[in-house]
Amino acid sequence: MNKKYSICFISFIFLFFMMILNFIFMIFFMMNNMVVFLEWEIISFNSMSIVMSILLDWMSLLFMMFVFLISSVVIYYSKSYMSSELNLMRFIILVLLFVFSMMLLIISPNIISILLGWDGLGLVSYCLVIYYQNLKSYNAGMLTALSNRIGDVFILMVISWMMNYGSWNYIFYLEFMNNDWEMIMISSMIILAAMTKSAQIPFSSWLPAAMAAPTPVSALVHSSTLVTAGVYLLIRFNMLLLNTFFLKVLLLLSGLTMFMAGISANYEFDLKKIIALSTLSQLGLMMSILSMGLPDLAFFHLLTHAMFKALLFMCAGVIIHMMNDIQDIRFMGGISFYIPLTSLCMNISNMALCGIPFLAGFYSKDLILELVSFSNLNLSIFFLYYISTGLTMFYSFRLVMYLMINDYNLMSIYNLYDEDYVMLKSMFVLLFMSIISGSLLSWMIFPYPYMIYLPFNLKMMVIYVSLIGGIMGYIISIMKIYSLNKFIMTYNLSNFLCMMWFMPNLSTYGLTYYFLNFGYKMLKNIDMGWSEYYSGFGMKKIMKNYSMIYSIFQMNNFKIYLFSFIIWMMLILFILLLN
Structure with a gap:
């Protein structure tokens, strides 16, 4: 095996093994209702000690299992996707660093080690977004890094506010310090930090820009790592946040994020950006359900969403590869005839995203929407939830229309093939998980089933908005959206x-x-006024111009010799004529 590919294979085996190990531990912890809190003293000097704390419970182990599964599959997928990449080892090491940062964030009950994982995610994501090193990547990378820096600043402020408590292990203070004024300040900063990482309004613009990264990175970043870090932090801090004013603000902002991303996705023609905006919409859903005080449900949706979203990005990567790096969906169409297996994965992940019954997304989305109907929230939040669900179906159906059903629009079809077995194997693992993970998790996370009694029409409301969204997507795809705009708006x-x-x-x-x-x-x-021109800058300009003229003369070109010979002849002739 080539040395370049061996690191892919070793990383894949290691991550897959870790995933199985995490799964076994998670089942054991869940059955025995165990929580393990470890403290490892790194250094002790006089009265000062630096301690690394680790919290292992069913939630952190389950999340780590999902991250390990997706990252192992993504690295295996990269073996084929990044096969022409010269620096494949650098890419794999960056991805592994990314996964390591996420692990540090997941197992930390300590705000200092959370900052290390949080900052690690921000830094490595910058390196991955600028991976292709062109102007667009650099702009996107800077936007991503600087948006995430705002969150880092808030975490640093939380660290300084927690100085008075005697320890940075926030896990000890969650239950009995709810009404403490310092804790209210800390909770508001935690919410703001989570909003930057999970791209809620007004920090949303970095998430579609981060699509400049290679597609395997997008599959990892936008499913289970970077963008979910903020949601995970809020799940951990949820006891502290309940009944705070900021949580009500977050409910409104996350609902608007969900709505805004759904609308923008319907106007977008870049395949990866549509999927990125769909991620933004789902993040809004997770944050809003968190704001209602249901952390377990937000965690459930986070995990089911990770599976089908990673699969969706992988399918997009295969399609972009085969379309000779074209990302515009207007150039695609009829691809289900040429790449049926990839189209199958794409359609099933799309259906899971829409919440089609008995796929992964259905179990979490249906439960969320029924609980929203069941709660005593006002009408505007209720409408934001249901309209955003309809919009999810809208852009998913539009995507399927443009990719699968419309006529083929490219010039030639010689490069469309469906035999990249490395990519297909990795996609089929996630396809299997996209189908079963919803039911599996709903049996595992909730020890008793949620039974929600609602009127028939309210119970069927999810189906109604999905059908309306699908029909609208079909109509818009046929009429072509911009011609419609001239009439409507x-x-x-x-x-x-x-x-x-x-x-x-x-x-x-x-x-x-x-x-x-x-x-x-x-x-x-x-600085560059008259004084500049009459001093150093002016002299530099004159000398540069003269040196350019001299270098032209000293190039030993034949035409310069001829030109100078003619000038000499003309000079001699002129002198002779004067005499």
Whole structure:
């Protein structure tokens, strides 16, 4: 085996083995209702000791099992997807670092070690987003890194606020310090930090931009690692957050995030960005259900979503590969005839995302929406939930129409084949999990089944909005969305909806453009004014121009010799004529 591929295989075996180990431990912990709290003293000097704390319970073990499974499958998938990559080892090491940072975050009951994992995720995600090293990647990388830095700052502030408690093990203070004023401040900062990492409004613009990363990275980042870190942190802190004012604000913002991402996905034509916006919508769903005080349900949806979203990204990667790196869905169509197995995976993951009964997404989404109907929330939140669910069906159906059902739009079909068995094997593992993980987890996480009694129409509401969304997606795909816009809405409104409610403009150009432009004018008028031209800069310019002329003369070109000979002849002739 080639050395380049051996690291892929070793990493895959190691991660897969860790996943099986985690699964066994998780079953054991769950059956015996165990929690293990480990403290490892790294260094002790006089009265100072540096201690690493580890918390192992069914939740952290189950989450680690899912992360290990997805990362092992992604690395196996990368063996084929990144086969032409010269620095494959660097890529695999970055992915492993990413997984290690996530592990540190999952098992930490200590806010300091959470910061290490949190910062590790931010730093490695920057390295992965700028992996292809072009201008678009650098811009996306900076946007991702700087948005995540805001969350890091809030975590640092939490560390300083917790100085007075005698320990940074936040797990000890969750239950009995609810009404403490410092803890209310800490909880608000934790919510803000989680909002940056999980890309809630107004920090949403980095998530679609992060699609500049290679597709296997997108499959890992947007399913179970980076974006879910904020949700996981809030699940851990949930006892502290209940009944705080900020949680009500988060409920509104996450509902709006879900709605905004659903609308923007319907206007998008980039395949990966549609899936990224779908991730954003699901993150809004997780955060909003957390805001209602149901952490177990948010965790359940987080895990089921991780499976089908990773599969969706993998299918997108295969399609983009075979389309000669075209990501625009308008160039695709009829691909189910040429790559049936990939299309099968794509359709099943799409159906799981929509919550089609008895696939993974159904168990968590249906339960969430029924509990929303059951709770005493106001009408606006109720509408945000149901309209966003309809929009999920809307953009998923539109995607299926453009990819599978519409006519084939590319010039040639010679590169469409479905025999990359390395990619297909990894996709089939996730396909199997996308089908069974929902029912499996619902039996494991909830010791008794949720029985929710609702009126028939309210019970069927999920089916109604899904059907309406699917029909709308079909109509829009046939009519082509922009021609419809001319009749329904003005250009400005469609631009507003298309651009994620102008959020990229507000969070990037709005914050940087005017300051940078002002700086440029200052530099031009003051630093590079007349004094600059009459001193060093002017002399440099003159000498540079002269050296360019001399270098042209010293190139020993035949035409320069001829040119100088003609000039000499003309000079001699001129002198002779004067005499």
